[in-house]
Amino acid sequence: MNDVSRNTLEPVGGKHGVALFAATEEEARHFGEQLLRLGHSSDMAMSGGIASAIGWTSSNPPPTVLLVDLDGDPLPLQSIQDLIEVCDPACQIIALGSRQDIDLYRTLLHSGVFDYLSKPVPLDLLASVLSRAQGHALGEIQSARSGRTIAVTSVSGGGGASTVASGLALLLSTQRHSSTALVDFDRSNGDLALLLGYEGDAGLAGALASEEIDARFLQRAMGRINDRLYLLAQEPSLYADANFSTEHLLTLGASLCRMFNQVIWDLPAGRPQGSLDVLAHAQTRILLTDFTVQDARNSHRLLREIGDESAGQHLLLVANPSRQGQAGIVERSQFEEFVGRPVDLILPHAGQVLGDSLLTGALHLPSAPAFQAALLDLADLACGRPLRKQAPGTGLVGRLKSALTRNRSAA
Structure with a gap:
């Protein structure tokens, strides 16, 4: 961190x-x-x-x-x-x-x-x-940083933070070949294990309850999703206690950064104890919002709370239209003027395709190719990489035009 x-x-x-x-x-x-x-x-x-x-x-x-x-x-x-x-x-x-x-x-x-x-x-x-x-x-000695923390949160409930966090983790571990840890900090209603097809406890409760953070314990307790992706989560509980200190939580985050290249935190919109501290110390902060009046107000309030980028913490404001068709939609320009900063990326609406994929197993990103491509762009932005430049004629429209041209030529 x-x-x-x-x-x-x-x-x-x-x-x-x-x-x-x-x-x-x-x-x-x-x-x-x-x-x-x-x-x-x-x-x-x-x-x-x-x-x-x-x-x-x-x-x-x-x-x-x-x-x-x-x-x-x-x-x-x-x-x-x-x-x-x-x-x-x-x-x-x-x-x-x-x-x-x-x-x-x-x-x-x-x-x-x-x-x-x-x-x-x-x-x-x-x-x-x-x-x-x-x-x-000035004669000071400072240690070099190892891994980096990416905090993902929605400005309002139901904004799709868990889907985005799990999608980023999957793409970073498979497409970008980066050693990645994913932390589900929603201890009452967390669903990252469901999204990733993992069953059982994944070490978070034990890590927060222990007096000291042991890297060997974390390695044994975390859930292995693939060769480069591990999950730190716990069985959802309505009575999840909060008997841990902020210092202990940040020590846990620092330990994960020494073990993994990228550590992604899924932080609930309800802001339970410790979530604002993780946001304050993360290298990249991804705020998910929608173009609604309520989200505009919540975005403005949260942006004032967590500050700007002058300490080197990359801030990404991402529109995720998870409430497609909801009343109260505002224009993008009006939204940006109100919150005081531009929207960095807009994720395409994935509809029910991703939710339907859970009926047969883990989250299947290829079933929503446009959403997956946008998530890969977001992963690159979060890691400081430039966005991929598309050649003219690429994308869905370009591929359709190429297919039609080939068919006409064959005829």
Whole structure:
């Protein structure tokens, strides 16, 4: 889970707090948006890569943290040495790039680079590394983060959070091959076990009741869904006690992050004890809403409660039309104006197809292909990956046109 830290990197001794040199203009704009969301100046995200960074550093006050993109440089290690020679020794250099090469990473660290980030860089990871770099510049030692927490909740009851959370977990574990844990925090009416086809207790009650969190206990107690997906849940009970501390719950979350790459929490809309604390510390927060007056009011209230993204916590407002046909629907533009932020993604209405699939077993996402594709987009957004770009003519309409063309050609 995220340790809430300082929101911004203040300039030290008149220096720039953060300067970033991306390989292209498009990437510079993207990184500029991320810096702005973290409370920095977007003007300090420039293009030109490491070559521009060398020229800029030679004639400007040194920043506290300097990020340089190595993509497109034929001799990145030599360029790093050239940058180090002209850069202030107190400046922390962070390299960016598309190469996932452990030898390159080790060589960069031996050269004096603070860290190397593989693109695309999730907002929360960028915030975490910037915070550690600033702490290092001030003589502080901060541990690197391991796994990450994704909290999913509806602004109102019946918003489909359990379906979305279970769908994300399935897609991350199967399509994105990520080691994933799924926590069903609805201890009274949880249904993730039903959605995933798992029977029996899955360790949550024992984990909350234990005095200490034991990783070996969690491994044995959690329900195994597939090779990369494990469920932490309990048998639903109307008398589920709340005899656990917030600190104990956050320790549980931190332990899961050390065991898994992605930890998804399904948080009930009723906000039981601990759910707001999980939201406050999650790296990615997904709020599900519908375009209704009630959900607009609830979204506005919850957004004020949990704050913005300046601490590096990625916030996604997602419209899930689970109440299709309900009265009181408002226009998207009116909804966004009222809540004060845009909707990041709209999930297509899946109808009764997914519910019907439970009659024969676990949730079957391929029975609703449009919903599954949108969920995969949401999974990528939650993990900081860019959305997949569809080629012209793809999608359902494009496939139908291609099929009709082939039929006419055959005739």
